[in-house]
Amino acid sequence: MKPGHYKTFSDCFRSFDAQKVSGLISQASSSEVQRALSKAGHCSVEDLAALLSPAAEPFLEAMASEANRLTRKRFGKTIQMFVPMYLSNECQNICTYCGFSLGNKIPRITLNKEQFLNEIEAVKKWGFEHILLVTGESHLVGMEYFLEMIPLARQHFAHVSIEVQPLEEKDYQKLHAAGVESVLVYQETYSEEAYSAHHTKGKKANFFNRLETPEKIARAGINKIGLGSLLGLSDWRTDAWFAGLHLVYMREKYWRSRYSLAFPRLQPAEGIVDPAVITTEKNLAQLICAYRLLDETVELSLSTRESERFRNHAIQLGVTTMSAGSRTDPGGYQTTETELEQFEISDERNPDEVANMLVKAGLEPVWKDWDQVISG
Numbered sequence: 001m002k003p004g005h006y007k008t009f010s011d012c013f014r015s016f017d018a019q020k021v022s023g024l025i026s027q028a029s030s031s032e033v034q035r036a037l038s039k040a041g042h043c044s045v046e047d048l049a050a051l052l053s054p055a056a057e058p059f060l061e062a063m064a065s066e067a068n069r070l071t072r073k074r075f076g077k078t079i080q081m082f083v084p085m086y087l088s089n090e091c092q093n094i095c096t097y098c099g100f101s102l103g104n105k106i107p108r109i110t111l112n113k114e115q116f117l118n119e120i121e122a123v124k125k126w127g128f129e130h131i132l133l134v135t136g137e138s139h140l141v142g143m144e145y146f147l148e149m150i151p152l153a154r155q156h157f158a159h160v161s162i163e164v165q166p167l168e169e170k171d172y173q174k175l176h177a178a179g180v181e182s183v184l185v186y187q188e189t190y191s192e193e194a195y196s197a198h199h200t201k202g203k204k205a206n207f208f209n210r211l212e213t214p215e216k217i218a219r220a221g222i223n224k225i226g227l228g229s230l231l232g233l234s235d236w237r238t239d240a241w242f243a244g245l246h247l248v249y250m251r252e253k254y255w256r257s258r259y260s261l262a263f264p265r266l267q268p269a270e271g272i273v274d275p276a277v278i279t280t281e282k283n284l285a286q287l288i289c290a291y292r293l294l295d296e297t298v299e300l301s302l303s304t305r306e307s308e309r310f311r312n313h314a315i316q317l318g319v320t321t322m323s324a325g326s327r328t329d330p331g332g333y334q335t336t337e338t339e340l341e342q343f344e345i346s347d348e349r350n351p352d353e354v355a356n357m358l359v360k361a362g363l364e365p366v367w368k369d370w371d372q373v374i375s376g
């Protein structure tokens with residue numbers, strides 16, 4: 001049955017046995033990889049298993065070349081730029097990999113309107129027109145707070161994305177009316193076992209609630225939905241495959257929305273676990289190419305978690321969207337202190353430096369995403 005024919009993504013997800021998927025990936029053959037390569041841009045989830053497999057590693061150069069060709073065909077010589085802004089580090093969940101986790105003894109800060117406007121002033125000077133607003137998951141930063149801050153953000157940015165706690169469909173409708181065009185909600189890991197081990201307290205411990213949230217976002221009419229997993233919590237190949245399945249399900253069923261995929265690797269932060277599984281840069285390059293070969297329309301987003309060297313390379317693989325100059329602490333654009341960071345960033349170049357690198361590579365930095373004016 002096609003993924004989009006299931007009633008919910010939970011039903012689709014339950015129809016696959018994770019161990020069998022893992023076996024399918026590890027046992028894929030060279031000829032299956034070659035067959036997937038011949039279908040580049042329109043691969044099936046079975047082809048994705050081959051492209052993520054160890055058998056695909058000798059084909060990395062061919063995959064990169066196809067990924068680059070498809071990306072330029074669809075997105076031209078452009079990279080979309082956005083800036084994340086952390087509004088609050090309040091959180092009532094325990095996530096073993098996050099600096100904002102409830103048990104961590106850090107000062108808790110939620111920006112008020114004045115602090116938010118100061119942060120906006122600090123990032124606007126770089127030219128950003130696309131902002132990603134991020135908060136922890138707490139009743140202290142709920143709908144009332146979002147509906148106060150989002151219209152302010154809309155006064156200064158053409159495109160507002162959010163990465164906040166999972167909400168209900170009616171809440172997403174209100175946020176859309178207030179100016180939100182994109183919502184990111186990463187599953188972190190698609191392994192139920194690893195998910196339970198890393199989310200030990202709070203609402204986020206509900207695996208299936210998170211799994212079904214992208215559908216609520218789509219039904220609310222949000223323009224773009226961000227999916228992905230945090231690499232390092234479980235086997236990266238299997239997690240990447242399920243994130244791909246999630247994309248295919250969403251694309252088949254909720255075709256009016258656009259989609260982006262992210263593939264952050266677990267980075268160090270105050271009081272967090274080390275990655276259970278290492279994903280190397282070579283693995284990450286393979287994953288990026290595999291996603292592009294799966295879907296030539298999906299946006300692929302790379303954050304400043306990755307090194308300057310890797311990001312310079314990844315823009316030729318299939319990445320379409322990048323953050324730059326990021327701070328991961330509330331109020332971080334006006335201070336040089338870093339003890340409130342959610343995680344450490346790796347690429348510390350400022351946005352001008354990243355833009356210059358793109359121009360030297362023959363690419364044009366685009367500072368805004370879709371404008372609400374265009375969609376009416």
Ligand code: SF4
Pocket residue numbers: 091092093094095098099100101102135136137204
């Ligand atoms: S990952 Fe999100 S939900 Fe988990 S502790 Fe960090 S901010 Fe809270």
